[in-house]
Amino acid sequence: MYKMEQANSDEIDGLFTRLYLEAFPAVAAFVSKRGGSLERAKDVFQDALIIYYEQIYTVGAKVRISDKAYLLGIARNLWYGEVKESQFLSDLDGLDAEKLADKAEPEASEVKLLSFLEVAGQKCMEMLKAFYYDSLSLSKISERFGFSGKRSATVQKYKCLEKVREEVKQRKLEYADFSE
Amino acid sequence: MRTSLNEIQHIEKHLLGDLPKEESLLLQAKMALDPDLNEKVTLQAETYAVVRAYGRKKLRTEIDRVEKKLFETSKYAGFRHRILNLFR
Numbered sequence: 001m002y003k004m005e006q007a008n009s010d011e012i013d014g015l016f017t018r019l020y021l022e023a024f025p026a027v028a029a030f031v032s033k034r035g036g037s038l039e040r041a042k043d044v045f046q047d048a049l050i051i052y053y054e055q056i057y058t059v060g061a062k063v064r065i066s067d068k069a070y071l072l073g074i075a076r077n078l079w080y081g082e083v084k085e086s087q088f089l090s091d092l093d094g095l096d097a098e099k100l101a102d103k104a105e106p107e108a109s110e111v112k113l114l115s116f117l118e119v120a121g122q123k124c125m126e127m128l129k130a131f132y133y134d135s136l137s138l139s140k141i142s143e144r145f146g147f148s149g150k151r152s153a154t155v156q157k158y159k160c161l162e163k164v165r166e167e168v169k170q171r172k173l174e175y176a177d178f179s180e
Numbered sequence: 181m182r183t184s185l186n187e188i189q190h191i192e193k194h195l196l197g198d199l200p201k202e203e204s205l206l207l208q209a210k211m212a213l214d215p216d217l218n219e220k221v222t223l224q225a226e227t228y229a230v231v232r233a234y235g236r237k238k239l240r241t242e243i244d245r246v247e248k249k250l251f252e253t254s255k256y257a258g259f260r261h262r263i264l265n266l267f268r
Contacts, residue, residue, distance in 0.1 A: 009242070016246040024250075025262060032266040046243050053239060058232075114234055125234050132228060133235030158185040161192070165220070165227045172223075 019049060023071040030076065048074040057134055113171045117164065124160035131157055191224050 024045055031041035051074050055061040063070050117125050127145055130136045138150040147153040181189070193199045194207050211218040250256045 012239075012242045013246060016243055017250070020246060020250055021259060025259075025266075028263050028266050038263070038267045042247060046240065046247070049243055050236060050239055058235075110230070110233060113230060114237060117230070117234065125231070128231045129235045129238065132231050133239075155181055155185065158181065158188045158192075161188050161224065161227060162184060164230065165188075165223045168226050168230060169219075169223050 016049060019052070019067055019071065020045075023068040026068060026072050027075040030072065031079065034079065036079075044075050044078050045071075047078055051078075054133075058132070060135060113168065116171070117167060121160075121164060121167065124163055127157065128160050128164065187220070188224065191221050194221070195225055195228070 024041075027045050027048070028038070028041040031037075031044060036044075048071050052067075052071055056063060065073075123145075127141065130141050130144065136144075138153050141147070142149055142153045145153070145156075147156060190199075190207070194204050199207070207221075211221055251260055
C-alpha cells in the first residue's frame with residue numbers, strides 16, 4: 001500500500017481523489033441497494049475516509065487488502081452500525097478514549113476552543129497535528145517547519161503542547177465562570 | 181530542555197503507555213498527592229484530544245474539497261454520471 005511520506009495538501013488531494021475514484025462507486029452502489037440516498041452515501045464515505053486516514057496515518061496500521069476493499073468494509077460497518085467509529089479510533093493507547101473527540105459533534109466549548117486555536121495558535125496546532133495526527137517523522141517535520149534538527153523539533157513540540165495545554169486550561173476556567 | 185518541558189515529556193510517555201510500569205505507578209502516586217500535577221495530566225490528555233479534533237476538522241475540509249471537485253467539475257463528468265445512475 002502506498003503511504004505518503006509527506007502529507008502536504010497536494011498529496012492529500014491526490015490520495016483522496018484516487019480513493020474516491022476507486023472506492024466510492026462500490027460504496028454508493030452498496031448504499032443505493034439498501035435504499036440510501038446519494039447524500040447518505042457521501043456522508044458514510046467521508047466518515048470511512050477519516051477512519052481510513054487515522055488507521056493508516058495516526059495509528060500506523062498495516063492494511064493487507066486493497067484500499068477499495070478496506071474502505072468498503074469500513075463503510076458497510078458504518079452503515080450497519082456494527083462498528084462504532086469509537087471502536088476504530090479508541091486504540092491510541094492510554095489516551096482517555098471518552099475524552100477524545102469521538103463524538104460526532106464536538107461540544108460548544110470545544111468548537112470555541114478550536115476556532116480560537118486556529119487563529120491564535122495556528123503554527124503550533126499545525127505542528128502538533130503533523131506530530132500526532134499525521135504521524136510525520138521528526139526529520140520531515142523539521143524540514144517542513146524549518147527547524148535545525150530533530151532535537152529542536154522535539155523541544156518545539158513540547159513547547160507547543162505546553163502552550164496549548166495552558167490555553168485548554170484558560171478556556172476551561174472561562175467556561176466554568178460562564179456556566180456558574 | 182527546561183524542567184517544565186521534561187515534565188510534559190514524562191506525562192506524554194505516561195499517557196501514551198510508553199513508561200515502564202513502575203514509573204507510571206510512581207507518577208500516579210504523585211498525582212494523588214499533588215493536585216497541580218493531577219490537573220496537568222488531565223489537561224494534557226485533553227490537549228491531545230483537541231489536536232485530534234483539529235486534525236479531523238482539517239481533514240474534513242480536504243475531503244470536502246475533493247468531493248466538490250469530483251461532483252462539480254467537467255473533468256469528472258463520467259464519474260459523476262456513473263454515480264448518479266446508481267440513484268435513479
